Amino acid sequence: MFRRVLGTTLGFVGYTIQYGCIAHCAFEYIGEFVICSGPSMEPTIVNRDIVFSERMSRHLCKIQKGDVIIAKSPFDPKLNICKRVIGLEGDKICTSAPSDVFKTHTYVPKGHVWLEGDNLRNSTDSRSYGPVPYALIRGRICLKLWPLHSFGTLSESPTRRII
Amino acid sequence: MAQRATAGRRYLRAFVSGFFIAVPVTVTVLDRFAYLARVEGASMQPTASHLYEHDLLVFPVCFMYVYCPLRSPRNPQQKIIKRVIGLEGDFIRTLSYKNRYVRVPDGHFWIEGDHHGHSLDSNSFGPVSVGLLHGRASHIIWPPNRWQRIRASLPANRGPLDTEEDEG
Known part of the structure; x- marks a missing residue:
């Protein structure tokens, strides 16, 4: 009796560990579902949209300009941010407001990316904290799943900030 | 045959x-719990528990750090191993950074190699985000005659400044 209970328990624990590990690998190397919150990516992604973020292009260093990515916040490792990649390493970025007469430019240093939200007036991004290390990127958003009427890939950047 | x-x-x-x-x-154990890695380069050489090139270390993936391997801010493919000198909010007297004194911003820390001048560390690229941290070196396991736990220790004269020193 005791032996049977022990055997069942051990089997259950083994299966839990096995499927937990498979789930970890899938989330870590293939992709994961993310519920977005916050106004910084409107109108591309609005509050409570569900998106699918794939991990492979980050591991293979295939992130390109214009991709919407999820990254760890540089100031709080537990927090994730969702922004659009405006510039890769070596790119020249215009840091002044569009209304300014004198344009200021900066270059993205090696191993960094320049991130900006699509909602330029309500977004804390590289314009306030500077370029972000590439290694903080966690995944590229490739599909929007919910709400159903906007199912599909994401639209182009509405801000025309990508040079 | 059929059998x-x-x-x-x-x-x-x-x-x-x-x-x-x-x-x-x-894969899960290596990602979440611990992994082994070999030290390359001389940036950690001269002091304390002596990490030499080709030492094999074990890294439990957790939050306190002494030597921490992290993704290099310059090259995301590369991992570097350094000693944590200051945590967020600490004041650091830098060695060759553009500012003489630096307050480490929130969510960052100040890292340095033990071999000053031969190490690419915070003195050249500034404070590093905690999100880049990968683990903490806990034991040297190879070569066997130097098998030991790595303890947290700061090199002499390095480390965050005291508040009194700030005021004075």
């Missing part, structure tokens, strides 16, 4: 199921 075919099939099935258990479990 051998079934035996072969049974072995194949055992191999496949074992493979599907072993690979995810290994």
